[in-house]
Amino acid sequence: MVFKPFAFCTASVFALSLAAVAHAQDAAAPEGPEGPSADASSEEIIVTGVRASLASAQRIKENSVQIVDSIVAQDIGKLPDNTVADALQRVTGVQVTRGAGEAGTVLIRGLPNTATLLNGREAFTGTQRGVALQDIPAELLAGVDVYKTSTPDLVEGGVAGVIDVRLRRPFDFNGLEIAGGGRAIYSDQSDKWSYLGSGLVSNRWETPIGEIGLMLAASYNRRRFEDNTAFDFVSNPIADPATGNMVGVPDTVGGLYTQGDRKRMA
Incomplete structure (x- = not known):
């Protein structure tokens, strides 16, 4: 019996609080000809920028049968990195080696020998199955998918995994798009x-033969660096x-001091 007054008092205060909140909401909603206005409930919220990029990368990971991590550049030139190799160091399970003022070799779970895809197609050089990812500027990047496990639909040959670099293409945009940055x-x-510009x-366009698109993108990167290396x-x-x-x-x-002035165009 001792707890009854306290219980009733708590319930009364809680009920009064709900009534006050409901009254405030009713007073804030403007009345229309047929009751409360529908404008308040029909407001559309569009999320862009960093949050949209993270959400897109999360959806790719959730919907993939492989173990995959992704970087998605929702906005042009919004990645805080200079090259694809620099961007990949933010992916879980990916390591990079640094030298000459930038990230170089990309490792997946500490292992080399990765296969590289460019827009889903195999890209390679004359000496190995991968490309120098530091040659691709981040400004031209739509996203990167790092496959840590393989399936039959992926190109074989990547012992450590497969890296798919997705560049921007004309049909990624609704119409005319002009962007630049430095x-x-x-x-x-x-x-x-040093400086970088893109x-x-x-x-x-709609044409008699169907819709066609055209995109021109360019990037210029100049980096003046100095590496200090001690040896024993x-x-x-x-x-x-x-x-x-x-x-x-x-x-x-002793020690080595290596200075460089690298100019890279894409």
């Missing part, structure tokens, strides 16, 4: 500035005066 990069080791023009590769055994044990003492040590 960025500057300061390298503290070389104490120099532009894109795309359009599509020869050691001679010398007896420790205190214990008499043989210990290795390095006698070939």
